[in-house]
Amino acid sequence: MNKVNNKIIGLIYLPFLLLLIGIGLQKEVSVKLLVRDIFSVVELPSYTSIVSNLGILFWCSAFTVCWFSYLLFKNYLSQKKRGFLLYSSAISLFLLLDDFFLLHERFYSSHFHLPEKLLFCIYVIIFINYLFQFRSVIVKTQYSILLLAMFFFAISFSLDLIEERLFPPPQLGPDLFFLIEDGSKFLGIIGWCLYLTSVGLLSSTKIMSQVKTKNFSPKINQEEDVITSEKIRIF
Known part of the structure; x- marks a missing residue:
């Protein structure tokens, strides 16, 4: 079986890494609202x-x-x-x-x-x-x-x-x-x-x-x- 090319792995990770960087840099919305689980942000039962x-x-x-x-x-x-x-x-x-x-x-x-x-x-x-x-x-x-x-x-x-x-x-x-x-x-x-x-x-x-x-x-x-x-x- 061929190994997955490192460039492909990098290309897969890159957009998501940029997304996280963008979330950290923006000031419009709280980072907590964008990265935390909804049940950690809002007091709702876990079965909601x-x-x-x-x-x-x-x-x-x-x-x-x-x-x-x-x-x-x-x-x-x-x-x-x-x-x-x-x-x-x-x-x-x-x-x-x-x-x-x-x-x-x-x-x-x-x-x-x-x-x-x-x-x-x-x-x-x-x-x-x-x-x-x-x-x-x-x-x-x-x-x-x-x-x-x-x-x-x-x-x-x-x-x-x-x-x-x-x-x-x-x-x-x-x-x-x-x-x-x-x-x-x-x-x-x-x-x-x-x-x-x-x-x-x-x-x-x-x-x-x-x-x-x-x-x-x-x-x-x-x-x-x-x-x-x-x-x-x-x-």
Whole structure:
């Protein structure tokens, strides 16, 4: 196994080192607010936002699994399936940052004056384009998990839009409303992560088992997206 180049290690550390230096030099915000854990800054129970925080971890897991699968198997995949993994990674990273920094709830509206309804429409368009553009790939995967995730996301988005007009809804109390809205979103994130994990596992199982047992160096047919010497499909 090749050792990691020291220059690569330096390039990885450099931006984060510069970030810490920048935090230390700036005078606008207390350094404590930027570097300490939120529970060390604000007197809140440690279980505060536990479901939301778990959701962020699942977003991160989904991105990591999908991106790693792309890097590991890109030479074995057709352009279409490479694009599928890249698009899936981009969606996961985008929604991870959105959730982590509350972009659609605060940043976009305060800095760009974008209404939340418009942002939801953009998100829906992104997912519709994803399903349409990669439908030929998705149908060869365990797409039922993906559809289940989309179902939960749809419930959460719908309730979020209702909340803007009428809160709390007369049919539901605040606690039940938040439980259904944020719970549906959480289940959707789990489904998304599970789906991308299943795609990565299916790819790795088929490829690595053949490489291990046959000990061959395959040539890739980009049109058929198979290991031509063994005729093994990735999905």
